[in-house]
Amino acid sequence: MSKARKPKNARSKRVLLAREPKEVEDPRTAIFVRGTHTGETVAAVMKELMALKRPHAVSFSKKNAVRPFEDASSLEFWANKNDASLFIVGQSTKKRPNGMTFVRMFDNRVLDMLEVGVENFVSMNAFKTPKSTPGHKPLMHFASELFDTHPRFQQVKSLLLDLFNGEVIDAIHLAGLEHVISVTLSPTPASMSATTPQATATLGGPAAPDAASSDAALPMVHVRAYTIRLLSSGTRIPRVELAPMGPSLDLRVRRHADADAEVLKQALRRPKVKKQDIESGLGKRKKNLEVDDMGDLRGRIHVAKQDLGKLQTRKMKGLKPGRDVDAMDVDGTDHEGEGDEDAGDRRKRRRT
Numbered sequence: 001m002s003k004a005r006k007p008k009n010a011r012s013k014r015v016l017l018a019r020e021p022k023e024v025e026d027p028r029t030a031i032f033v034r035g036t037h038t039g040e041t042v043a044a045v046m047k048e049l050m051a052l053k054r055p056h057a058v059s060f061s062k063k064n065a066v067r068p069f070e071d072a073s074s075l076e077f078w079a080n081k082n083d084a085s086l087f088i089v090g091q092s093t094k095k096r097p098n099g100m101t102f103v104r105m106f107d108n109r110v111l112d113m114l115e116v117g118v119e120n121f122v123s124m125n126a127f128k129t130p131k132s133t134p135g136h137k138p139l140m141h142f143a144s145e146l147f148d149t150h151p152r153f154q155q156v157k158s159l160l161l162d163l164f165n166g167e168v169i170d171a172i173h174l175a176g177l178e179h180v181i182s183v184t185l186s187p188t189p190a191s192m193s194a195t196t197p198q199a200t201a202t203l204g205g206p207a208a209p210d211a212a213s214s215d216a217a218l219p220m221v222h223v224r225a226y227t228i229r230l231l232s233s234g235t236r237i238p239r240v241e242l243a244p245m246g247p248s249l250d251l252r253v254r255r256h257a258d259a260d261a262e263v264l265k266q267a268l269r270r271p272k273v274k275k276q277d278i279e280s281g282l283g284k285r286k287k288n289l290e291v292d293d294m295g296d297l298r299g300r301i302h303v304a305k306q307d308l309g310k311l312q313t314r315k316m317k318g319l320k321p322g323r324d325v326d327a328m329d330v331d332g333t334d335h336e337g338e339g340d341e342d343a344g345d346r347r348k349r350r351r352t
Contacts, residue, residue, distance in 0.1 A: 025168070028162050028163070031087050033064055033075075034061065034063055035063065035064065035090055036065050037063075038091065041118055041121055045090075045118055049247075053163065055134065058084065068103050075087050075089075076108050080108045085162075086102070086162060096115070097117070100251075101116075104159060106266070109263070112155065114156065116254060117251065120248070120249070120250035122246060126246060127246040129243045129245055131227065136166075137165075140181055142157055143185075153218075180242065185222070188219055220250055221251040223249040225247060
């Protein structure tokens, strides 16, 4: 962990508090870095990936001598200055043409890295279809069992989810779904199928002896983006149509660097939730407490059955017992006239 810094004023204190771990993290800021030689293909791919990532995307237009697998000090410096946790570094060399490296950070340090090569690319301009609104959260679709079993494709899935995932939300309106990003794989070799015994060493994780040598034979990753059209179907559920939006990418998995076990354990640790945050609906919720649509905290209480006859009321002369009782005795004798005569005698005695 990095050394704790003491804030010098209120503004720096607010900045440090905003960077502390949260129960619900802010959207990741991705920085797109151009290497010493990027090439037209990689530059165009990074430009369109940044268009899908906006507004949480930063572009470094100048060339930078960055080699993430050899020295990541520059990335750690930029991560600290820009409060960014994801980098996409474009570099094209003779040995590794059209290469992009995805670098994920934790606590301003490199957590893991993955290098891919761009085999085929089709720009958005080639598709004469409507485009999605910048900043909208996309649907993510991963169509292969290897995204849940193979360590390399588990890393690909995790990095793509961190790249395109925006703010954490509980629900979404159907009208807010504008585009979907579909990620598929080329036909899986028989040696990598989870149903064959030959796949035990390949799917055994980083500790498998031939896992590194098998990376060259991994199937290609196909990334496609589509716009969503919701059409009437005569029912409450609309009919969905997909139209190619672009970009269209074919990626080949190359080098990788796995996360350290201790650092990964710290990155997955969840912070303690304050009492007022729990009561407002964050984290583990208390019983019979809920937050309504207006953001007000409401609770339910259970009260035993009450006897309203014993209810204490305000002491008023009009509520004294006997005022409303009729001047009739239980035996039925009417004493109304006698009461008037007694009242007249009392008034005469007072005058004398």
